[in-house]
Amino acid sequence: MRELDRNAADTRVSEPARGGRLAVGVVGPGRAGRALAAALRAAGYEVDGPVGRGRQPGGDAVLLCVPDSEIGSAAATVAGTARFVGHVSGATPLAALEPSGGEAFGLHPLQTLTGEETDLSGCGCAIAGSTSEALELARRLALDLGTNPVEIDDERRAAYHAAASIASNFLVTLEAAAERVAGGAGIGPEEARRLLGPLVRTTVDNWLRLGPAGALTGPVARGDEGTVAAQRAAVAEVAPEALDLFDQLVAGTKALVDQRA
Structure with a gap:
């Protein structure tokens, strides 16, 4: 490239x-x-x-x-x-x-x-x-x-395009999952977007400025296992179809924390 x-x-x-x-x-x-x-x-x-x-x-x-x-x-x-x-x-x-x-x-x-x-x-x-x-x-x-x-180069186009899909298309998939989980807290889709939108924008801005390690916050980054367990139980109850995604994201975030350490 x-x-x-x-x-x-x-x-x-x-x-x-x-x-x-x-x-x-x-x-x-x-x-x-x-x-x-x-x-x-x-x-x-x-x-x-x-x-x-x-x-x-x-x-x-x-x-x-x-x-x-x-x-x-x-x-x-x-x-x-x-x-x-x-x-x-x-x-x-x-x-x-x-x-x-x-x-x-x-x-x-x-x-x-x-x-x-x-x-x-x-x-x-x-x-x-x-x-x-x-x-x-x-x-x-x-x-x-x-x-x-x-x-x-042609040989690298698939990897380039996969990176673009993860950064753009899959972000929408992720936010759709967040909307569904927010629904379990009595928050409708439009209200969820108003509530979560500024957080998403700030997170992306921090990633652009600081990179993944510097931008990472939240209970997984802090090692707050009790909060993560409570979140997982809530996802299992209100949006069970998102549980596998939640588990994979927690594992990926833990790996990022380990790299930062």
């Missing part, structure tokens, strides 16, 4: 646009396609799309914003339309783009997308390229979108 220099420049990829930014065709009218098309336009790019699979997009580069399982077939449908063809998958290798016949690149903004975003500033972005020019294109797109590009 390599964070790329924002000051690096390679003008070769700008040649098709003759002094301007490349035109980009976006395939896929879902949330990712809509968000990236809007963000690229806001960054000054000429964008065709997002278009459905029934129409070939125009542009110097084509960006496939389709489900991972459809990348190969979508790549085949745009064969010969552009020098550069990319996807926005965090986990799929560039080899999936081979049917396009183009120079392949990957551009994966590390952000949840609703389809309405035009500003991706500050988020991470995994990039890759099958050639130096394709990699430079991915880097340029990432920087122009205001993101922080990090090069991720």
Whole structure:
């Protein structure tokens, strides 16, 4: 994994646009396609799309914003339309783009997308390229979108994407479990979010500033076995389906405490 220099420049990829930014065709009218098309336009790019699979997009580069399982077939449908063809998958290798016949690149903004975003500033972005020019294109797109590009090799994409899922998707799963347990205390879901939200934000901020060891607090970190046992009994009573998760999290937190010691 390599964070790329924002000051690096390679003008070769700008040649098709003759002094301007490349035109980009976006395939896929879902949330990712809509968000990236809007963000690229806001960054000054000429964008065709997002278009459905029934129409070939125009542009110097084509960006496939389709489900991972459809990348190969979508790549085949745009064969010969552009020098550069990319996807926005965090986990799929560039080899999936081979049917396009183009120079392949990957551009994966590390952000949840609703389809309405035009500003991706500050988020991470995994990039890759099958050639130096394709990699430079991915880097340029990432920087122009205001993101922080990090090069991720195909061999490491699955681990990178798993880390992203743990940090983002599984956090939602964890908070959903907290909502269910809060229900056992007579706290409804909306009230639970109002109550727990500031705690979650502060915890994440502390993790960002201090790292896991410095951010860790609570009864497990203090070695308060009695409180942990009382919590476990409450979870078993009000949300038994969350008990295995609770036990695994306690074990993982104890391991983190041991590392800190």
